[in-house]
Amino acid sequence: MKLSTYLRCGAGVLTAIALIGLANAEPLAQGTSNPGERRLQLLGDEPNYLDFNVGVFNNQGHNHSPATAEGRVEFRYGEKLLYFGPAAGLLVNTRGGVFGYAGIYTDIVWGRFVLTPLGGLGFYDRGSGEDLGGAFQFRLSANLAYEFDGGSRLGAQFAHISNAGIHARNPGDDELLLTFALPLRF
Numbered sequence: 577m578k579l580s581t582y583l584r585c586g587a588g589v590l591t592a593i594a595l596i597g598l599a600n601a602e603p604l605a606q607g608t609s610n611p612g613e614r615r616l617q618l619l620g621d622e623p624n625y626l627d628f629n630v631g632v633f634n635n636q637g638h639n640h641s642p643a644t645a646e647g648r649v650e651f652r653y654g655e656k657l658l659y660f661g662p663a664a665g666l667l668v669n670t671r672g673g674v675f676g677y678a679g680i681y682t683d684i685v686w687g688r689f690v691l692t693p694l695g696g697l698g699f700y701d702r703g704s705g706e707d708l709g710g711a712f713q714f715r716l717s718a719n720l721a722y723e724f725d726g727g728s729r730l731g732a733q734f735a736h737i738s739n740a741g742i743h744a745r746n747p748g749d750d751e752l753l754l755t756f757a758l759p760l761r762f
Contacts, residue, residue, distance in 0.1 A: 619683040623759035631753030633669040672703020692719040709745035727759035
């Protein structure tokens with residue numbers, strides 16, 4: 577994926593988020609309401625979340641390395657500015673690949689379902705896994721989860737890692753993950 581494609585995609589996502597926020601007409605610092613009663617809206621400030629994930633790295637296996645198992649942990653800070661909050665994560669795969677990243681996210685809810693798009697950037701060390709063209713990479717993800725009464729969330733995530741054409745090689749990587757997020761009340 578080229579950088580211009582990322583920029584167009586990001587502009588579209590930001591526009592959709594702004595439209596949902598305007599249609600919602602709720603205060604920017606709103607807290608979460610009863611999950612079963614929520615309509616389509618953006619979540620403002622909420623608890624911090626620690627998100628644990630397992631799944632498949634290079635899930636399509638279309639590049640030079642086969643698909644491998646992956647584990648990931650991500651921290652999402654609950655205080656948001658204009659519905660956006662910071663996040664940081666670390667993923668490792670069974671071929672020795674490691675990717676550390678930081679980015680921004682938002683939460684779009686409808687009833688008990690929470691869609692969490694995230695865009696970030698970070699550094700990748702391939703180990704004996706897929707060569708993604710260089711260390712500096714972008715990561716885009718979308719997580720769809722069901723929120724339980726206590727605030728924990730169980731879901732699935734699709735993510736893509738790419739260098740957006742800034743390196744000569746840009747094969748990209750797709751991930752498919754099962755996610756479990758725990759709210760942290762501090």
